[in-house]
Amino acid sequence: VVRSTRWLVLVFALATAVVAIKPPADIVALTSFSGALYGACFLPAILFGLWWRRGSSASVLASFAGGLGTLFLWPYSPWGDVLHAVFPAVAASVAAYLLVALSGPARGEPEIDRLFSAQPSGEAS
Numbered sequence: 001v002v003r004s005t006r007w008l009v010l011v012f013a014l015a016t017a018v019v020a021i022k023p024p025a026d027i028v029a030l031t032s033f034s035g036a037l038y039g040a041c042f043l044p045a046i047l048f049g050l051w052w053r054r055g056s057s058a059s060v061l062a063s064f065a066g067g068l069g070t071l072f073l074w075p076y077s078p079w080g081d082v083l084h085a086v087f088p089a090v091a092a093s094v095a096a097y098l099l100v101a102l103s104g105p106a107r108g109e110p111e112i113d114r115l116f117s118a119q120p121s122g123e124a125s
Contacts, residue, residue, distance in 0.1 A: 033071075036086035040067030043090055044097040052101075059101040066096030 023030075044063040048055045070092040074085035 032084075036071055036084070036089060037068075039086055040071050040089035040093045044094045048097055048101070054101045054104075054106060055097065056101060056104055058104065059097045062100040063093040063097035067093030 041064050044067075045055075045060045049060070067089045071085050071089040074080055074083075074088055079088075
C-alpha cells in the first residue's frame with residue numbers, strides 16, 4: 001500500500017507540474033473545481049470520522065461517490081448555471097455518508113472505544 005501510494009503521489013505531482021508549466025486559459029474555473037472536489041470528497045469523511053463513531057470505510061466510499069457524481073453531473077442539470085456545483089455535491093456527499101453509516105451496524109469495537117475516549121497528550125487522567 002505504501003509503495004502504491006508513493007507512486008500515485010509521484011504521478012499526480014508530475015501531472016500537476018506539467019499543467020503548471022502551461023496553465024489552461026481558465027485557471028479560475030480549474031481552481032474552483034478543485035476546491036469543490038476537496039469539499040465534496042473530504043469534508044464528510046474528516047468531519048464525521050473525527051467526531052462520530054458510526055462511520056465506516058463503506059460510508060467514506062459512498063460519500064466520495066456521491067460527491068464526485070454530483071460534482072460531475074451538476075453542470076448538466078437545469079440548475080447548473082444558477083448554483084455552483086460545490087453546494088449540491090457536498091450535500092450529496094454528506095447524505096451518502098449518513099445513509100450508509102446509519103444503515104450499517106453500530107460499531108462497538110474496543111479499539112474504536114479506546115480511540116474516542118483517549119485524552120489529549122499532556123492531560124492527567
